[in-house]
Amino acid sequence: MAETPEVAFVVNPIAGMGGRVGLKGTDGVVEEAIRRGAEPVAPGRARAFLEALECEVRLLTAGGPMGEDVLRDLRIPYEVIYRPGTPTTAEDTREFCRRALRRGAGIVVFVGGDGTARDVLSVVDGRIPILGVPSGVKMYSSVFGAKPEDSARILCSFLEGRAPLEEGEVLDIDEEAFRSDELRLRHFGLALVPRVPELVQGSKEVSGGEEQAKWDIAEFIVDNYGDGLLIVGPGTTASTVARVLGQPYTLLGVDAYYRRRLVGRDLDERGILRVLEAHEDPHLVVGVIGGQGFVFGRGNQQISPRVLRRLPRENIHIVATPSKLSKIKYLRMDLGDPELEERLRGYWRVLVGYGRFRLMKMV
Numbered sequence: 328m329a330e331t332p333e334v335a336f337v338v339n340p341i342a343g344m345g346g347r348v349g350l351k352g353t354d355g356v357v358e359e360a361i362r363r364g365a366e367p368v369a370p371g372r373a374r375a376f377l378e379a380l381e382c383e384v385r386l387l388t389a390g391g392p393m394g395e396d397v398l399r400d401l402r403i404p405y406e407v408i409y410r411p412g413t414p415t416t417a418e419d420t421r422e423f424c425r426r427a428l429r430r431g432a433g434i435v436v437f438v439g440g441d442g443t444a445r446d447v448l449s450v451v452d453g454r455i456p457i458l459g460v461p462s463g464v465k466m467y468s469s470v471f472g473a474k475p476e477d478s479a480r481i482l483c484s485f486l487e488g489r490a491p492l493e494e495g496e497v498l499d500i501d502e503e504a505f506r507s508d509e510l511r512l513r514h515f516g517l518a519l520v521p522r523v524p525e526l527v528q529g530s531k532e533v534s535g536g537e538e539q540a541k542w543d544i545a546e547f548i549v550d551n552y553g554d555g556l557l558i559v560g561p562g563t564t565a566s567t568v569a570r571v572l573g574q575p576y577t578l579l580g581v582d583a584y585y586r587r588r589l590v591g592r593d594l595d596e597r598g599i600l601r602v603l604e605a606h607e608d609p610h611l612v613v614g615v616i617g618g619q620g621f622v623f624g625r626g627n628q629q630i631s632p633r634v635l636r637r638l639p640r641e642n643i644h645i646v647a648t649p650s651k652l653s654k655i656k657y658l659r660m661d662l663g664d665p666e667l668e669e670r671l672r673g674y675w676r677v678l679v680g681y682g683r684f685r686l687m688k689m690v
Contacts, residue, residue, distance in 0.1 A: 332433025333385050334482065336405070337423050337447075339439035340392035340415055342462040343368030343628070371663065372462040372475050373397045373438045379479035382486055387432055389423045391415075417446045424450035434521070436482060438462045441499040444470050445515050448497045456492055456519040458482060461661060466625055469495040470520045474661045477526040485521035495520035525657075525690075537648040543681040544646045545571040548612055549587070552644070555608025557584045558599060560627050562614035564646050581629045596631045603637050611638055615647040615677070618654060622689065623671075624661030632664040640671070646678045649685070658689040 344367060374397050386403060388394030390410035398405045408426050411419035424435055424447055434456045437447050440463015447457050459471035460478040472478030484490035494517040545567035548557070553572065559565050561579045569576030574589045576582050583591035583602040591602045603609055611634075616625055622645055623630060635643070645658065658675060662668055676684040 332486070333387050333430065334486075335424070335427035335430075335432040335435040336386045336388045336394055336398075337420060337427075337435070337437050338369050338373045338389075338393050338397065339420060339437065339443040339462070340367060340369050342439035342443055343372070343464055367392075369438050369462045370397050372460055374401075375475035375663070376436075376438065376460045376479050377401055377403060379476040380483060381479070382483035384482070384486065387427055387430055389419065393419060393423065417442070420446040421450050428454060434458060434482070434485065436460065436478070438475075440464060440466050441468050441497070444468045444497045444518070445499050448516050448518050451518070453517070453519055456485070456521055458485075458521060461624075464626065464628060467498040470497060470518050472526055473659055475663075477523075481521050481523045481526050484523050490521035490523050492519045493522045494518070537650055540648045540680055541567040542571070543683075544648075544678050547678060547681045548610075548644060548646070552608075552610040553584075553587050555585070555610060556590075556602065556606040558582075558594075558602070558609065558611045558630075559584065560611070560613040560630060562616075564648060564651075565612050565614040568612055579626075581627065594629060596629050596634060599629060599634050600637070603634070609638060610642045610644060611635075612644050612646060615645065615651060615655070615658065617651045620655035620657055620659045622658050622660055624659075624663075632662050632667045635662075635667060635671070644678060645675055645687075649679050652677060652679065652685055652687065658687050660689060 386405040387408045388398060388405050390407045393411050393415055395407050408430060409423045427435060435447055435451055436458045437443050438460040444459055451457055457470055458478055458481060460475050461471045472481050481490060497515045497518055499513060499515060541564050548568050549571045559568050559582050566576045566578050572584060572587050574584060577593040580593035585606045591598055613622055615622055660668055672689055674686050674688050677687050679685050
């Protein structure tokens with residue numbers, strides 16, 4: 328029986344911190360995220376991945392918050408092969424990957440988002456596979472498990488010889504442009520990724536066209552729910568609601584309207600909770616990420632478990648154009664809250680036109 332290859336395991340400790348505080352990313356704005364009350368996300372995501380492993384692994388990791396801290400009290404054998412500086416930087420991730428390659432690691436598993444994927448790819452460059460544990464605000468690349476637990480299943484399948492390698496895209500956006508409501512998506516390369524059907528997310532697709540369908544969806548939302556509180560999530564389909572209302576909007580953020588007037592723009596988690604407290608009859612309008620099927624947990628972390636628990640399920644309206652739904656099999660979520668996910672799991676009526684719905688399963 329072949330010896331199990333050593334697995335390189337690295338954590339980007341700041342990944343995902345900007346999500347709930349409405350920063351749409353964390354690159355270059357860590358201090359601002361902390362000022363707004365952001366808390367680390369990556370350690371919990373890393374722990375969820377590690378606790379879900381059901382196979383024998385030997386981990387090569389980095390010191391402190393880049394791996395060692397979360398591994399210290401778990402019964403998983405590991406060796407620290409690199410100690411980062413303080414604070415940690417992208418160069419620490421790259422240097423760790425260089426040392427992992429020299430050590431002969433069989434795969435690099437990283438906890439982070441698209442920016443971390445870029446750093447890993449820049450060093451690994453197709454020489455060994457990589458696998459992402461999702462922890463960023465935006466994860467448009469097709470190198471991540473759909474959830475941390477899915478990444479664990481994929482890794483075990485790979486180590487046991489049951490997961491073939493395929494090419495996955497590494498994509499990223501210009502975060503400064505993103506914070507200014509402009510989506511600039513770039514392809515940075517292809518990585519080798521172990522594939523297990525239904526467990527690896529696809530690449531983000533930038534939607535376009537079908538303007539009439541978006542308009543019909545928005546008119547139905549306004550006609551039926553516009554006299555109460557409308558919380559409108561990111562994306563072109565959802566933002567058409569604001570255009571029907573004739574009100575300002577944030578294409579890539581979360582806005583709130585009460586009785587057809589703007590009452591909150593580009594809200595973070597706390598801002599959404601405040602408008603929920605202040606206004607009656609709340610409804611949430613949320614879109615679907617093209618090519619991936621994610622409704623919650625990707626690019627809209629402001630719509631957090633705390634927010635979703637305040638909303639009756641029947642007051643959550645998932646919207647998407649017919650062509651977008653035709654390219655995905657399931658709706659997905661990644662909230663890190665098993666109890667809430669159980670409540671949201673199952674079939675949903677997705678609004679695809681004026682009073683027209685398609686039944687889709689949330690997994």
